[in-house]
Amino acid sequence: MPGRNAKNTDAVAPRALADFKVGVDNVIFSLDTDQNRLLVLLVMRQDEPYLGQWSLPGTLVRQGESLEDAAYRVLAEKIRVKNLYLEQLYTFGGPERDPRESPDRFGVRYLSVSYFALVRFVEAELVAVGLTGIAWYPLKDVPKLAFDHNQILEYGYRRLRNKLEYSPIAFEVLPELFTLSDLYQLYTTVLGENFSDYSNFRARLLKLGFLSDTGIKASRGAGRPASLYRFDAEAFAPFKDKPLVFI
Amino acid sequence: MPGRNAKNTDAVAPRALADFKVGVDNVIFSLDTDQNRLLVLLVMRQDEPYLGQWSLPGTLVRQGESLEDAAYRVLAEKIRVKNLYLEQLYTFGGPERDPRESPDRFGVRYLSVSYFALVRFVEAELVAVGLTGIAWYPLKDVPKLAFDHNQILEYGYRRLRNKLEYSPIAFEVLPELFTLSDLYQLYTTVLGENFSDYSNFRARLLKLGFLSDTGIKASRGAGRPASLYRFDAEAFAPFKDKPLVFI
DNA sequence: ACAAAAGTGTTTTTTATACACCCATGC
DNA sequence: GCATGGGTGTATAAAAAACACTTTTGT
Numbered sequence: 001m002p003g004r005n006a007k008n009t010d011a012v013a014p015r016a017l018a019d020f021k022v023g024v025d026n027v028i029f030s031l032d033t034d035q036n037r038l039l040v041l042l043v044m045r046q047d048e049p050y051l052g053q054w055s056l057p058g059t060l061v062r063q064g065e066s067l068e069d070a071a072y073r074v075l076a077e078k079i080r081v082k083n084l085y086l087e088q089l090y091t092f093g094g095p096e097r098d099p100r101e102s103p104d105r106f107g108v109r110y111l112s113v114s115y116f117a118l119v120r121f122v123e124a125e126l127v128a129v130g131l132t133g134i135a136w137y138p139l140k141d142v143p144k145l146a147f148d149h150n151q152i153l154e155y156g157y158r159r160l161r162n163k164l165e166y167s168p169i170a171f172e173v174l175p176e177l178f179t180l181s182d183l184y185q186l187y188t189t190v191l192g193e194n195f196s197d198y199s200n201f202r203a204r205l206l207k208l209g210f211l212s213d214t215g216i217k218a219s220r221g222a223g224r225p226a227s228l229y230r231f232d233a234e235a236f237a238p239f240k241d242k243p244l245v246f247i
Numbered sequence: 248m249p250g251r252n253a254k255n256t257d258a259v260a261p262r263a264l265a266d267f268k269v270g271v272d273n274v275i276f277s278l279d280t281d282q283n284r285l286l287v288l289l290v291m292r293q294d295e296p297y298l299g300q301w302s303l304p305g306t307l308v309r310q311g312e313s314l315e316d317a318a319y320r321v322l323a324e325k326i327r328v329k330n331l332y333l334e335q336l337y338t339f340g341g342p343e344r345d346p347r348e349s350p351d352r353f354g355v356r357y358l359s360v361s362y363f364a365l366v367r368f369v370e371a372e373l374v375a376v377g378l379t380g381i382a383w384y385p386l387k388d389v390p391k392l393a394f395d396h397n398q399i400l401e402y403g404y405r406r407l408r409n410k411l412e413y414s415p416i417a418f419e420v421l422p423e424l425f426t427l428s429d430l431y432q433l434y435t436t437v438l439g440e441n442f443s444d445y446s447n448f449r450a451r452l453l454k455l456g457f458l459s460d461t462g463i464k465a466s467r468g469a470g471r472p473a474s475l476y477r478f479d480a481e482a483f484a485p486f487k488d489k490p491l492v493f494i
Numbered sequence: 495a496c497a498a499a500a501g502t503g504t505t506t507t508t509t510a511t512a513c514a515c516c517c518a519t520g521c
Numbered sequence: 522g523c524a525t526g527g528g529t530g531t532a533t534a535a536a537a538a539a540c541a542c543t544t545t546t547g548t
Binding site: 015016017018019020021022060061062063064065066067088090091093111113158162165166241243244247 | 262263264265266267268269307308309310311312313314335337338340358360405409412413488490491494
């Protein structure tokens with residue numbers, strides 16, 4: 001069967017192929033567990049179009065650079081952080097989303113591959129030069145953004161909540177050793193206070209058996225010192241692809 | 248605050264931007280509920296590279312055409328179908344995934360936006376001209392495919408199973424009126440016999456209240472005639488974004 | 495000693511699971 | 522009248538949800 005040719009190329013000449021530049025836009029969430037806030041990193045646009053308007057940090061993909069490389073590059077240009085989670089979100093590519101493309105002039109098209117990242121606020125240090133035109137915005141206060149970035153942000157937020165429910169992304173963001181309250185606070189800041197009470201959350205997770213108690217105690221001011229736990233990726237393996245592990 | 252300019256464009260000249268052609272590759276699943284099989288549509292490649300090898304049906308995006316338009320175009324070129332579900336999967340874009348790109352020659356890059364579609368086998372009519380070099384493959388028998396298409400297929404299959412668990416995509420594929428066994432069979436074909444027994448599946452779904460009994464009976468050979476149900480999208484609204492609705 | 499944070503246990507309610515069984519039709 | 526698929530009910534096990542209570546620290 002292989003090696004045969006069938007006549008199936010279109011009879012009529014098809015319209016020419018589109019030429020693309022590919023952009024990467026990052027939805028970078030930061031978790032401020034102290035103040036129970038979920039923040040997103042916005043930058044002020046320095047160029048047309050949408051000059052002077054807030055937008056998601058992005059860049060255009062360069063020669064020899066993978067999409068993910070580009071996503072990490074944007075991130076590294078804005079913040080310095082040790083632990084982070086990053087994954088691809090969605091690709092927006094309608095021919096009319098960028099005003100640089102005139103609708104009938106068939107010039108270069110712009111396509112945006114969006115990524116979402118999660119970091120903790122306490123360890124995310126802004127490195128942008130001026131520190132003007134870059135800011136963490138509480139999710140509720142996000143203004144009207146450039147391009148279709150509000151839509152991308154909305155999509156990223158939904159993905160974040162879903163991921164948290166079945167996937168161990170929290171442990172990529174937390175330090176190696178963490179307390180169960182650290183974990184619980186992380187969950188409440190994203191999902192809201194009412195997703196579960198602390199005691200039930202705790203019991204459920206411990207029963208699953210992929211959190212190992214190191215025995216080390218951590219004293220943080222007043223109150224009883226908490227045990228430090230470690231995430232055991234091997235013990236988690238059976239729960240991969242299982243829904244609702246964490247809820 | 249808007250309208251200000253900061254000096255932040257890189258001091259060193261960055262490497263030039265990459266130029267892309269954008270391809271769309273479709274993972275088209277078809278549900279053969281009669282024989283409890285899940286099939287995927289493969290086409291034999293007619294051009295280099297990978298000439299004569301099986302691959303997912305795909306195309307390059309044309310001028311003025313959106314990504315989704317391109318996905319529908321590929322689909323329409325291969326099959327004719329009334330009810331279908333289609334959504335974007337993932338974008339693969341490393342600089343080395345397509346042998347047409349030489350690794351050091353910084354020419355045009357090829358990026359693939361994958362879509363997955365779901366149709367029912369009984370109503371999906373193949374329209375490809377020769378009918379050679381195009382075939383429905385049972386998921387288990389899929390051979391080594393061109394490019395990274397095995398990986399894309401694997402990814403699509405995972406997405407299909409997950410979507411089925413919380414999202415009402417089944418009703419986009421089923422006809423307007425359907426029996427509960429139609430629905431149950433659809434689920435077992437994708438998720439396997441052991442995901443739930445019929446009586447429990449039935450009770451759970453009916454309790455949720457978004458399936459309305461039309462009262463109309465459908466006789467299909469022997470056995471008691473089944474009630475025809477209709478999916479009530481409005482009544483489903485509260486379950487949007489809720490996980491595990493269907494399991 | 496008492497507030498604050500960590501950790502344990504118990505009770506109630508809801509859901510999942512596994513069946514057994516009745517109903518309506520074609521042949 | 523019996524095989525075939527459709528549809529209902531029930532008993533048990535498991536899990537989710539609510540909340541009361543104990544433990545260990547800092548001040």
